[in-house]
Amino acid sequence: MWGIIATWRMALEGIEKASEILKKSGDAGDAIEIAIREVEDFPYYKSVGYGGLPNEDMEVELDAAFMDGDTLDIGAVAAIKDFANPISIARRLSKEKVNNLLVGSGAEKYAHKEGFERKNMLTKRAKIHYYNRIDEIKEQQIKPYSGHDTVGMVCLDLHGKMTSATSTSGLFMKKAGRVGDSPISGSGFYVDSKVGGASATGLGEDVMKGCLAYEIVRLMKDGIHPQEACETAVNMFDLELKQRRGQAGDMSLIAMNNKGQWGVATNIENFSFVVATATEKATVYITKNIN
Numbered sequence: 224m225w226g227i228i229a230t231w232r233m234a235l236e237g238i239e240k241a242s243e244i245l246k247k248s249g250d251a252g253d254a255i256e257i258a259i260r261e262v263e264d265f266p267y268y269k270s271v272g273y274g275g276l277p278n279e280d281m282e283v284e285l286d287a288a289f290m291d292g293d294t295l296d297i298g299a300v301a302a303i304k305d306f307a308n309p310i311s312i313a314r315r316l317s318k319e320k321v322n323n324l325l326v327g328s329g330a331e332k333y334a335h336k337e338g339f340e341r342k343n344m345l346t347k348r349a350k351i352h353y354y355n356r357i358d359e360i361k362e363q364q365i366k367p368y369s370g371h372d373t374v375g376m377v378c379l380d381l382h383g384k385m386t387s388a389t390s391t392s393g394l395f396m397k398k399a400g401r402v403g404d405s406p407i408s409g410s411g412f413y414v415d416s417k418v419g420g421a422s423a424t425g426l427g428e429d430v431m432k433g434c435l436a437y438e439i440v441r442l443m444k445d446g447i448h449p450q451e452a453c454e455t456a457v458n459m460f461d462l463e464l465k466q467r468r469g470q471a472g473d474m475s476l477i478a479m480n481n482k483g484q485w486g487v488a489t490n491i492e493n494f495s496f497v498v499a500t501a502t503e504k505a506t507v508y509i510t511k512n513i514n
């Protein structure tokens with residue numbers, strides 16, 4: 224069995240490319256990297272890679288991570304500027320023995336030394352969004368942070384290897400140096416080929432409070448189906464936050480186990496995601512908050 228699941232409709236074209244690799248017995252690491260790069264390279268997705276929305280200083284700072292479920296190796300970059308494909312830098316870092324999570328100028332220095340492509344990631348379109356948002360914030364006192372999505376994926380190949388990966392520009396208008404859940408192991412992503420994996424999108428500050436990706440893998444380890452694991456983790460933590468703090472941020476999680484069974488749960492109105500398996504071609508679904 225092979226399979227791949229991803230957050231948001233924007234992952235469709237990448238998942239189609241990954242499916243071609245997985246079908247032919249390709250590696251889950253290669254498949255997931257290619258799928259995420261496809262999203263990073265597309266200029267009209269406002270929350271990942273090129274064209275991602277900037278921070279409050281009008282700089283595009285990107286977060287990304289890669290995890291190998293066989294070795295449990297992790298690589299991640301956070302608040303990295305001016306490099307085209309943060310996911311590939313994260314994957315390269317996963318092969319290092321130490322220094323696996325690099326931030327800001329340290330991540331850029333590493334990427335430069337390793338020969339990764341430099342690119343100004345701020346597009347004209349993103350600049351227009353930035354200036355419009357400044358006006359909206361002044362006029363309507365709306366929240367600066369709305370308008371953000373992460374591409375997160377879990378992948379299983381025909382050899383039984385699993386991977387997980389994320390890539391995002393994080394919260395629109397975030398503070399310079401702000402890091403979300405996406406490059407943080409156990410929060411934005413986690414995978415263990417002996418069990419399965421999970422990945423998150425939503426308000427990183429809240430996802431991190433519950434270490435939700437790890438929580439879902441932990442539940443699956445007890446034999447719980449990915450769908451039930453996602454619902455249990457998301458619904459219980461949403462309730463927990465509401466009871467303790469009166470509110471919970473957006474949280475949507477996807478998961479797949481090592482049999483290719485998958486699950487998803489969200490606390491928002493409409494959450495789109497993409498799935499492809501050996502028995503199902505790449506399909507976009509929309510799920511709703513069931514509470």
Ligand code: SD4
Nearest residue numbers: 371372373393403425427
């Ligand atoms: C973050 N979780 O940086 C990301 C953003 C996101 O839907 O996924 N938004 O907090």
